Amino acid sequence: MxxxxxxxxxxxxxxxxVTGKAKYAAEYKAADLAHGWVIxxxxxxxxxxxxxxEAALQLPGVIQVFSHENRPSLAWFDMSYKDQDAPPGSPFxxxxxxTVKYSGQPVALVVAETLELARYAASLIRIEYEEEEHETALEHNLHRAREPKSGVATLLKPPPPKPRGDFEKDFRAAAVQVSGTYVHSAEHHNPMEMFATTVVYEKNNKLTIYDKTQGAPNSQLYVSQVFGIPFKDVRVISPYVGGGFGAGLRPQYQLFLAVLAAxxxxxxxxxxxxxxQMFTFGHRPACVQxxxxxASAEGKLEAIRHDAVGETSQFEDYTEIVVNWAGMLYPAQNVTLTYNLVPLDxxxxxxxxxxxxxxxxxALECAIDELAYKAGLDPVEFRLKNYTERDMNEDLPYSSKELRECFRQGAERxxxxNRTPxxxxxxxxxxxxxWGMATxxxxxxxxxxxxxxxxxxxxKLRVSSATADIGTGTYTIMTQIAADTLGMPIEDVIFRLGDTDMPLAPIQGGSxxxxxxxxxxxxxxEDLGKKLFKMAQKMKQSPFADVKLDEIVFENAHIRLKADPSVAVSLLDIVGTNGGRAVSETSTSLPNMLEQRKYARAVHSAVFVEVEVDEDFGTVRVTRAVTAVAGGRILNPKTARSQIIGGMVWGISKGLEEESVMDHQFGRFMNHSLAEYHVPVNADIQDLDVIFVEETDTIVNPLGVKGLGEIGIVGMPAAIANAVFHATGKRIRSLPITLDKLL
Amino acid sequence: MNSFSYARPSDISMAVGELVTHEGAKFIAGGTNLLDLMKENVEQPNRLVDINRLELSAIEDIEDGGLRLGALLTNADTAYHPVVESRYPLLSRAILAGASAQLRNMATNGGNLFQRTRCYYFYDLATPCNKREPGSGCGALNGYNRIHAILGTSDQQPETTCIATHPSDLCVALSALDAVVRVTGPKGERTIPFADFHRLPGDEPWRDNTIQSGELVTAIDLPAKGFSDYYAYIKIRDRQSYAFALVSVAVGLEIEDNRITDARIALGGVAHKPWRKPEAEAMLVGQMLSEANFLSVAEALLAGAKGYGHNTFKIELAKRAIVRALKQAAKLEPAS
Structure with a gap:
């Protein structure tokens, strides 16, 4: 049921x-709270x-100015600064x-009795620098590209597979060829909620930390290691997050500064x-591809080469999976995929x-569109002709893949x-x-x-795990799962998260x-159910004394006999036998690696977009878009749809508006405000439609679900670029597609 | 943000007096720009003189058939006022093309005149800017200058270089309408023709306008001629709302028997002030409504335009926008 x-x-x-009762990291009060301002x-x-x-410290109410000059001694080794998402290298x-390693680096923290005073004091502090030449331009440093270092993070982000077949030979001989260079600048996550930490200094020197994070346990680990505080003396709480989008996967520097000062x-x-300051830490790296x-004259894709060069810092090798997708989506026999990094300041x-x-x-789906045109095939037809049931990188079958159905239903909707090519x-x-589309x-x-x-x-059923809800709907779907598993009415179920006193969960990312x-x-x-069932069996005159677990169901807050639903014991009566105490169970879920490793597992989508372009001004509007998703079992169509729509909106943003512009004279991002860093406003968003196609998957996990956090955005920018080509005849290979590129 | 004192005078002379007696004081009305600038230490007034209690929110007819807009009337109340909508629809259109509904509810007409540039370097104390810090240089000249000026710039001397633009939409329409700014200062009242209110950067890029110390804008007078039959406002920007103009064009025409008898064209987003060129406008008078005529006016308006790399596209874009706006004003095609 x-x-x-x-x-x-x-x-x-x-x-x-919506009523403001949900509290965020910067909203927690504490007695005698001091305020820090970062310089x-x-x-x-x-x-x-x-x-x-000096001038700052003389102001009444200014408590201290922290900098490298008066920082206390902390952990020595890089290892202690590595959080759960740290890439290989030496963490900042x-x-x-x-030493200044990048523009915007925190160099001092002013602490005062009020926020306003700390801010004012910060404006009085004079800092002198000795400048060195910096390098921040990816496109001017491509000759320095090198292979990324490997480390623990590489497990989740495997390097590209080894080349297969002979790309060069096959490409030269191909009847239809396309080749292009694709670029995009850095982008910053810019969640509504700014990064903030409130450290409550408890008696006996314990710390209770309210932090904006996508994983409270990650912040706890970091604070414990860096400051040498036992785990039990650091509690991190983060029940609500005003958007994360990945920015909260690592502890940000305000956490360090707040703990240090406290x-x-x-x-x-x-x-x-x-x-x-939201532009002064991690960002989506600029990339040149x-x-x-x-392809053959008939439009059979035979040769693929996809090379990407991303930026990273001088101190860590951040990597992402940029080029592997071609080998997962298309069954070509001659494939070369490379991924390299350029360290910058x-x-x-x-x-x-x-x-x-x-x-x-x-990049890839734009090139596929171009190839389809050259081969004289409709872009959907081209993709169907080059469909694969296997991940060719791993040579494994997909655990499920209803992408064909996404194409069909998306195109129909x-x-x-009616498109004229x-x-x-x-x-x-x-x-x-x-009109354009992409996978x-x-x-x-x-x-x-x-x-x-x-x-x-x-x-009442109370379930908890130290995960996060960055706006995705975690609270809601976990409540649904718990209610159904124990057959409880949903109003009697409370799910809680975001507290290191709760059982461990990984950082919230990766869908x-x-x-x-x-x-x-x-x-x-389920484990709690088993325990309750055993307790029920031990009750006086229990109807379940000789019954097996598979003969009962949990339904309407009762355990019932399947064969005769009138035979039932209420959960309330069962817990009543426990001597006035609650009944609890803590369990661990491990992926079934033995089974999962036999399959490739992925969520797929087909995206269809209509754009209108002013032929004189080059202004582009997305007037409607349809995304069809094959995402396994959909736990909640409402939160799932919101996830996909959010991704589509961001896809429009990335396709048309969003970029952090670096001025290489200063090595500094210049459009660091939401007036100048453009993301869509309501007027930019028209008609967005989402389809979830039926997909059953018994391999991917016990629930048969596939994460939906990322799939909404992945195909959008390419679909928009392809629609812009269809509208204008211009192939724009740099994002965002601002009007000047179409004039 | 610095520490400042605050005063809330109840009449104009007290307000003016505040600025005379307190060097470094600033008027504040809606505060939609000033507070942002204070948060980033770009503006550091030691005293804020809150003028919101002054009775400057009226909208009234004036003797020669024109209309007087109180300085404290909000942008929203101006744009949706039935008299403005019927007699000066160009002004309504321009106001509603700017900012967001929330900002227009706060921002005043007088304050809009003092809106400062959106130049990234002006806002960022880590970079040089002659407007913010005279003599420090211009970060935009060889930097990211996509939103910057192509006309009337100052780019010869490093210590006076400035390629900033004036960001207002409202002012572009006021410029086209030949509005007059009324001010009261320590020496009494005076009027400033709109064309003389804002200035080009010249040798003093830190000066945005010609207002004198202690002067307070009390009203903006619109002349009788409102071009309510033939007008257009086109704003081209990077998103549909809440973005400053890359290029904007305000056009007002008078047409008799398919010939133009009067023409006004003001450009926004291209210079340190709304850009007018009366001799270019005069080229249209007596002419037929034709694309060729419109194109030659566009060329004349952009004569001498200079791009700085990222913003070079604005030259061609402005010409196309002018032609489109003239066509729309002349009703050769529907308004967008």
Whole structure:
């Protein structure tokens, strides 16, 4: 029985969020709270030679100015600074020494009695630098590209597969060829909520930390290791996150600064970043890609070469999977995929929604469109002709893949059959209309996680896991899973998350939370059910004394005999036999690696987009879009649809508007405000439609779900670029497609 | 943000007096730009003189058939006022093309005149900017200058170089309408023709306008001629709302028997002030409504335009926008 799973249940945290009851990291109060203000470096590379804080320190109410000059001694080794998402290298350590490694680096923290005072004091501090030459331009440094170092992170981000066949030979001989260079700049996540940490300095020197993070346990690990505090003395709490998009996968520097100041001053402190400072840490890396494709005269894709060069910092090798997708999506026999890095004087990039996937597919799916045109085939027909049931990189079958059905249903909903293929053939006055499409893919991952399920003495089910809900709907779907597993009415189920006192869960990323934490919640509830069943068997005159577990069901807060539903014991009565105590069970869910390794596992999508382009001005609007997703079992069509729509909106952003512009004179991102860093406004978003095609998958995880966090964005930018080509006849290979590129 | 004192005078002379007696004081009305600038330490007034209690929100007819807009009337109340909508629809269109509904509800007409440039370098204390810090240089000249000026720039001397633009939409329409700015200062009242209100950077890029110390804008007078039959406002930007103009064009025409009898064209997003060129406008007078005529006016308006790399596209874009706006104003094609 699944009365809740698969139903469009409203968000259980919705009311708290829209009424302001949901509290975020910077909203927690503490007695005697001090406030920190971060000072950011104005140069990209060099040394701090002097910090003149005298005027600031003289202001009544200014408590201290922390910098490398007065930083206490902390952990020595890089290992201690490595969080769960640290790429290979030497993590950035705030205030470590006078060295400036990138523009915007935190160089001092002012602490004062009020936020306003700290901010004012910061403006009085004079910092002198000795500047060195910096390198921040990826495109001017491609000759320095090298292979990424490998490390623990490589497990989740495998390097490209070895070449197969002979690309060069086959490409030269191909009847139809395309080749192009694709570029995009850096992007910053810019969630609504700024990064912030409130450290509550408890009696006996313990710390309770409210942090903006996509994984409370990750922040706890970092603080514990860096500051040498036992785990039990650091509790990190993060029940609500005002958007993460990957930026919260690693502890950000305000956490370090707040903890440092709290420990030195032995009082509670809050450090919150400004919008400008949201441009001073991890970002989606700029990337330059080269794609060459060769096909037979009939449109059979035979040769693929996809080379990508991404930026990273001078201290860590951040990598993402940019080029592997070609080998997963297309069955060509001659394939060469390469991925290299150029270290620059910037902060280490960090995963941003569909990291690498949206980057790679924005190039690959654009090239596929171009090839389809050259081969004289409709883009959908071309993809069907080059369909694969196997991941050719691993040579494994997909555990499920209903991409064909995505093409069919998406095309039908969109009205693709009415398209006239010739570019500039669909016009309305000054407006050129274009229809384009693309494929999307993202891996379906499953990690180990733990959860606790508790049946309280008054018969409520309380389930918890130290995961996060960055707006994805985790609270809601976990509540549904728990309710269905133990046959409870949903209003009697409470799911809690974001607290290191709860059972461990991985950071929330990679679209793995529904599968990972969902499986843990299911197992914990099943285990609790077994325990309750055993207790029921021991009750006086129990009707279940001789009954086996598979002969009963959990339904309407009762255990019932399948054969005779009138034979039932209520869960409330069972817990009543426990001497006035709740009944609880904590369980671990591990992926079935033996079975999973026999298959490739991925979520797929087909994206169809209509654009209108002003022929004189080059302005582009996405007037409608349809995304059809094959995402396994859909736990909640409402939150799932929101996930996909959010991804589509961001795809429009990436395709048409969004970029962090670096001025290489200063090695500094210049459009660091939401007035100048453009993301779509309501008026930019028209008609978005989502289809979930039927897909059953018994391999991917016990719930049969595939994560939906990333798949909504991956195909959008390419579909938009392809629609722009159809509208204008111009193939734009650099994102975003701003109007100047079409004039 | 610095520490500042605050005053809330109840009449105009007290307000003016505040600025005379406190060097470094600034008026604040809607605060939609000033507060942002203060947060980033670009502006550091030591005293804020809140003028919101002054009675400057009226909208009234004036003797020669024109209309007086109070300085404290909000952008939203101006744009949706029935008299403005019927007699000066160009002004309504321009206002509603700017900012967002929330900002237009706060921002005042007087304040809009003092809106400062959106140049990234002006906003970022880590970079040089002659407008913010005289003599420090111009980061934009060889930097990221996509939103910057192509006309009337100052680019010869490093210490006075400035290629910033004035970001307002409202002012582009006011410029086309030949509005007059009324001010009250320590020496009494005076009026400033709109064309003389804002200035080009010249040798003093830190000066945006010709207002004198202590002067307060009290009203903006619109002359009788509102071009309500033939007008257009086109704004080209990177998204559909809440973005500053890359190029904007305000056009007002008078047409008799298919011939143009009067023409006004003002450009936004291309210079340190709304860009007018009366001799180019005069080329249209007596002419037929034809694309060829419109194109030659566009060429004349952009004569001498200079791109700096990222913004070079604006030259061609502005010409196309002018032609489109003239066609729309002349009703040769529907308004967009």
């Amino acid at each position: 699944t009365p809740y799973i698969g139903k469009p249940i409203n968000r259980v945290d919705g009311v708290a969020k 950011s470096s104005s140069i990209a590379k060099g040394k701090v030679t002097r910090i003149d804080a 350590r705030p205030l470590r020494d006078a 420990r030195e001053l032995k009082r509670s402190i809050r450090v919150s970043l400004t919008r400008q 080269q794609v060459s494709l060769g 910037v902060y280490t990039p960090i995963d941003m929604r569909a990291p690498g996937g949206v980057t790679g597919l924005s 969109f009205g693709w059959a 010739e570019p500039r053939s669909m016009r309305n006055g000054h407006t050129l209309v274009g 999307g893919i993202w891996e379906s991952m499953h990690m180990p996680a733990r959860a606790e399920a508790v049946l309280t003495v008054n018969g 793995w939370t529904a599968a990972t934490v969902g499986s843990a919640v299911k197992v914990a509830c």
